Amino acid sequence: MREISLDRLRTLVAIADRGSFADAARALHLAPPTVSLHIAELEARIGAPLLSRKRGHVKPSAIGEALVERARRLLADAEQTLDDIQRQVQGLEGRVRLGAATGVIAHLLPQALEVLRKDHPAIDIQVAVLTSQESLSRLADGTLDVGLIALPQPPVAGLVIKPWRRDPVMAFVPAHWPCPARVTPAWLAAQPLILNDTTTRLSRLTTEWFATAGHHPAPRIQLNYNDAIKSLVAAGYGAALLPHEATTPLPDKRIVTRPLRPALWRRLGIAHRAGHVERSTQYVLDVLWDLRLA
Incomplete structure (x- = not known):
């Protein structure tokens, strides 16, 4: 017909x-x-x-x-x-699907979302809580537009992965504990620990940090939600190793933070598909890129 x-x-x-x-x-x-x-x-x-x-x-x-x-x-x-x-x-409207881990969503992404709400209010940002591997997989199959991922990552065909920012990993310790000015693997391994679970890049980083000094501590509990970890530290349940973003508010007064010796860094990257990038997605990438030094 x-x-x-x-x-x-x-x-x-x-x-x-x-x-x-x-x-x-x-x-x-x-x-x-x-x-x-x-x-x-x-x-x-x-x-x-x-x-x-x-x-x-x-x-x-x-x-x-x-x-x-x-x-x-x-x-x-x-x-x-x-x-x-x-x-x-034209990028005046659109939908951008973004994936990131809980810590990034809690402490870094809100700044970007606030800028986008003011400058590009008609762009709908859909945020999913994903591991780095889940973000890369969904970028590859076209169900995600931007991923905030832990580095390093092996190259992925069809994807662009750029270093985004580097934040120091700090020791988060109950304030009533006697604590050195700089925390070493030996000192921390002797304390009750609350660490990220083994699915996270941060878990692998901290395991390597301890192992390089010859320590293999067993944590009291493992989680992948940093704010929950901080709450347990504040309650005196144990110490933790967590990234500290410069823009993050000071932790609970029941917590003290100490730099590590040797230093440890959490590195993040921005990933998106190669080739043509829709303008609304480019706006999101531009705003995120401005946070690389925040």
Whole structure:
């Protein structure tokens, strides 16, 4: 079955509005025979006359009136659809799907979201709590647009992975514990520990930090939610190793933070698909990039 062309419907509406084939042809910048052909094709498709001529004036028939009414809605919807898509192309609207771990979402992402809300309020940012590997997998299969991931990562075909920021890992210790000015693996290994679980990059970093000094401590508990870990530290349950972002508010007064010796760093990267980047996604990438030194 042949579909009805929007161009043919636009011609019918123009004739109904102007009451003349010639006036419709001028308004649409078409030759008069083309206008006549459009109506003939529509009538053949519908199987009924759509226009009647009375005293030199062209008016829609009853069937024509019904089609004109529907045609106006279809043309308006088509125009609105094109406008909406064009706004997305321009980056004025759109949806950006972003994945990150809980710590990044809690302490770094809110700054970016606040800037985007002010500067690009029509961009819908959808945030998912994902591990680095989950983010990379979803970027590769097209169900994610931006991933904030732990580094280092092996190259992934079709993805761009850029270093984003580096934050020191600090010892978070209950304030009532006697604690050295700089925390060593030997001292910390002798304390009750609350560490990230083994699914996280931070767990591997801290395990290597201890192992380099010959220590392999067993934590009291392992979690992958940093704020929960801090709450347990504040309660005196144990000490923790966590990244400390410069913009993060000072921890609970029941917690003290100490630098590590040797120093340890948590490195993060930004990942997205290679090739064309939609403008709304680029705006998000630009705002995140500005946080690299925050």
